[in-house]
Amino acid sequence: MGLFDNLKSALKKTKDVLRTDVRDLLRSGEILDEAKLEEFYRGLITTDMGVAAATEVVETLRKEFGGRTVVPDKIWEVVRTQLKTILLGESGTGWDRANPIGPLNIAATGPTVILVSGVNGVGKTTSIAKLARLLHGSGRKVLLAAGDTFRAAAVEQLTMWSKRIGCDIVTKPPKSDPASVAFEGCDQAVARGADFAIIDTAGRLQTQQNLMSELQKIHRVIAKRIEGAPHESLLVLDATTGQNGLSQASKFSEAAGCTGIILTKLDGTAKGGVVIAIRQKMGIPVKYIGVGEQLDDLQVFSADDFVNALFDDV
CATH class of the missing domain: 3.40.50.300 (P-loop containing nucleotide triphosphate hydrolases)
Incomplete structure (x- = not known):
């Protein structure tokens, strides 16, 4: 398997929790109401991402999509973007794939x-x-x-x-x-x-x-x-x-x-x-x-x- 496939495989148990808890909440054409947002929040919490991150994501969904017809692709795109922003932190930039050893702090001279x-x-x-x-x-x-x-x-x-x-x-x-x-x-x-x-x-x-x-x-x-x-x-x-x-x-x-x-x-x-x-x-x-x-x-x-x-x- 490639690196991305390995990662998908490693995250299977976490993905299964999300699939079970949230997939049916975001059916196309339904209204994203408070009950669905609360269930979505609980689904995120089960992955142990923490109250702060889950709250931040749900607040964004409430602001942008609350009370509106569900368009799953748009909602998931917002969720992905927000979580990537959190993970990247203040730098806002990710790992340079041209560097195979990863984002290590390297000494200017010596070991x-x-x-x-x-x-x-x-x-x-x-x-x-x-x-x-x-x-x-x-x-x-x-x-x-x-x-x-x-x-x-x-x-x-x-x-x-x-x-x-x-x-x-x-x-x-x-x-x-x-x-x-x-x-x-x-x-x-x-x-x-x-x-x-x-x-x-x-x-x-x-x-x-x-x-x-x-x-x-x-x-x-x-x-x-x-x-x-x-x-x-x-x-x-x-x-x-x-x-x-x-x-x-x-x-x-x-x-x-x-x-x-x-x-x-x-x-x-x-x-x-x-x-x-x-x-x-x-x-x-x-x-x-x-x-x-x-x-x-x-x-x-x-x-x-x-x-x-x-x-x-x-």
Whole structure:
């Protein structure tokens, strides 16, 4: 399948919710009354796009089409346009498809450092491998730093991925200071002329203050070794958590200065609309999405493709 077909497939559960809840509301020739608008609102909410976004969309429909005869194509076009505007944020521009690695902040000189964080079980280590594969496949030299030193399986898994991808990795003995691994990773990235250094961190709950403080320390150490680093601080979120992801995004952003999100398990949830809620409430863009379990199943996020796939055939 092509990238757009993969995205449509990943959003199937979310699309099914919309198809069930809203398709019959917008029959051509009927009047778009308050009852239909209220049902439409509830249908949007079930995707976890959030109250603010759903309210904004319904208010626009009420203003432009309320009390008038339904013309489905026109209504869906307005919905698509509004949601794309929310997802694009203040920039108003999307991803340049000529750039296969996506909208990353690239260092002016030296290695670009990417710090990756998230709660336990969101697919962080696998997401790092997928991102490394994407960057390596585009001809960039990538170095990984296995900063989850308290979980031997994480280091072993990342080491296995590095060998499979063909990129360097920095590891230290179990229970080493994670900040020292991050520092060594940056040091080796400079020494080896790497284009990217991706720093893994241990999974942690946003409520564990001592571990969030540790994440702040890692961020500071990276900044001391390479000026301007980390150039990206990516938070890995599990799409199946829906609105709970907002709390994670808020707390991790405070600790690690999150610049973007990798949204995983999009293919396993009916809550794909959370992408919209996070962008609107937190102002943090989703930069990559996981649409499957294979190493190549990481896509650069496109607001146009996401909205078009979400409402295709609704």
